[in-house]
Amino acid sequence: MSMSIKEVCEKFDITPDTLRYYERIGVIPEVERTPGGTRRYDEEAIGWVNNAVCMRKAGVSVEAIAEYVRLYRMGDETLQARLDLLSGEREKLLRQQEELKATIELLNYKISRYEEAVITGVLSWDKKEGETE
Amino acid sequence: MSMSIKEVCEKFDITPDTLRYYERIGVIPEVERTPGGTRRYDEEAIGWVNNAVCMRKAGVSVEAIAEYVRLYRMGDETLQARLDLLSGEREKLLRQQEELKATIELLNYKISRYEEAVITGVLSWDKKEGETE
DNA sequence: TCTTGACTTGGAGTTAACTATAGATTATAA
DNA sequence: TTATAATCTATAGTTAACTCCAAGTCAAGA
Numbered sequence: 139m140s141m142s143i144k145e146v147c148e149k150f151d152i153t154p155d156t157l158r159y160y161e162r163i164g165v166i167p168e169v170e171r172t173p174g175g176t177r178r179y180d181e182e183a184i185g186w187v188n189n190a191v192c193m194r195k196a197g198v199s200v201e202a203i204a205e206y207v208r209l210y211r212m213g214d215e216t217l218q219a220r221l222d223l224l225s226g227e228r229e230k231l232l233r234q235q236e237e238l239k240a241t242i243e244l245l246n247y248k249i250s251r252y253e254e255a256v257i258t259g260v261l262s263w264d265k266k267e268g269e270t271e
Numbered sequence: 272m273s274m275s276i277k278e279v280c281e282k283f284d285i286t287p288d289t290l291r292y293y294e295r296i297g298v299i300p301e302v303e304r305t306p307g308g309t310r311r312y313d314e315e316a317i318g319w320v321n322n323a324v325c326m327r328k329a330g331v332s333v334e335a336i337a338e339y340v341r342l343y344r345m346g347d348e349t350l351q352a353r354l355d356l357l358s359g360e361r362e363k364l365l366r367q368q369e370e371l372k373a374t375i376e377l378l379n380y381k382i383s384r385y386e387e388a389v390i391t392g393v394l395s396w397d398k399k400e401g402e403t404e
Numbered sequence: 405t406c407t408t409g410a411c412t413t414g415g416a417g418t419t420a421a422c423t424a425t426a427g428a429t430t431a432t433a434a
Numbered sequence: 435t436t437a438t439a440a441t442c443t444a445t446a447g448t449t450a451a452c453t454c455c456a457a458g459t460c461a462a463g464a
Contacts, residue, residue, distance in 0.1 A: 259347065
């Protein structure tokens with residue numbers, strides 16, 4: 139039922155060094171160990187890893203994730219604090235989503251120009267909105 | 272018509288150190304100077320800055336931006352190479368957009384739970400899809 | 405002209421997030 | 435049991451992208 143560090147790392151496509159690092163800095167809670175000291179990841183531990191990896195992929199800082207974990211372990215009196223933290227992070231991601239959208243649109247435009255250009259041999263811009271390259 | 276480094280930096284909300292750094296590593300082409308050696312930014316230079324800042328905000332690496340500028344300055348024989356570079360970067364941004372979307376949705380779910388929780392005083396998960404926190 | 409403030413270069417320092425190394429211990433398979 | 439593979443800790447190193455600093459030069463107003 140429970141998994142080794144290697145198995146968890148394969149599941150989430152990260153390295154054992156990274157996973158131990160996440161535990162050390164509190165991005166995930168401390169995991170259970172065998173009598174010999176080897177880490178074992180049960181369902182709950184894997185849930186925390188999933189959460190950490192998902193947040194990191196979107197660009198949430200390890201510091202914010204660790205803060206959430208810290209608050210979580212303090213119990214029910216931190217519900218509001220956790221809500222505030224998550225709301226703040228969501229705001230950041232929504233802003234990032236806007237930036238991303240704008241840049242993808244700019245790239246779409248440029249790429250369409252280049253697709254023309256590689257056929258005609260000439261690159262021509264519309265020179266709209268301060269764009270010159 | 273042309274702008275000082277300070278004016279350009281205010282326009283794009285970056286620091287002069289960053290702008291000089293961008294020029295030094297080729298993220299923007301070298302800009303014109305006054306006889307005394309002070310940088311002046313004309314329309315075209317500002318277009319390049321705009322481009323760099325936009326790409327950086329979306330997470331495109333300075334290396335990729337500099338490579339594009341390098342190819343651009345080599346002329347028409349690099350049209351295909353520039354198209355390939357831009358296409359590759361767009362792919363990365365589209366993938367990032369997916370990650371961002373997934374994480375925002377997860378956050379939306381969590382936040383809705385926490386909004387309930389701060390009223391009821393109890394936090395309860397649906398425990399779907401490996402989520403445990 | 406003087407002085408105050410903006411600008412210059414070259415290089416060093418910082419921060420976040422890993423990533424690698426060494427040397428010891430534990431686990432697994434023949 | 436013995437070799438081989440996986441894991442452990444502690445700590446140092448790396449990378450990307452700035453960011454700061456010193457010491458000198460340039461520009462604009464009184």
